[in-house]
Amino acid sequence: MSAQNERNETVPESRADVVRGLYDALSKGDVPGVLARLAPEVIVDEPNRLPYGGVHQGREVFVRSVLGAMTGYADVAITAAEVFEGPTGVVGTLTGRLTAHTTGEEFPLTMVEIHQVDEGTVRKIDVFTKNPDELAAFYARAEAGTR
Secondary structure: OOHHHHHHHHOOOOHHHHHHHHHHHHHHOOHHHHHHHEEEEEEEEEOOOOOOOEEEEOHHHHHHHHHHHHHHHEEEEEEEEEEEEOOOOEEEEEEEEEEEOOOOOEEEEEEEEEEEEEOOEEEEEEEEEOOHHHHHHHHHHHHHOOO
């Protein structure tokens, strides 16, 4: 093993790297990888208009209530993720596509998330979506099985 590799293994992940790892796990559908990057009592605040909207506390609650609801209605494909680290937190942008299980309808997904990262895990995520009303209508159509 080279000295460079040894140094890299001892350097703790940056806050941005923690969020990049979270997004990588999300894009692969790697639930254990997602859980590993979330604090046990993580707080996730989703837009209220969505079927999984509101404040969720705890990583298992997040996986069940948010990810479970999203994937229960549609296949989720993340096509791009960018992470920006600032002095007060980490901002992530996610773009992708939802495909309704019932109808095959596709919906473009755009989200901006503000992450609070501490001691190698995400403690809080405040989620903003570009078009929450249209996204809520997509989920309603997917649930009803109509376009």
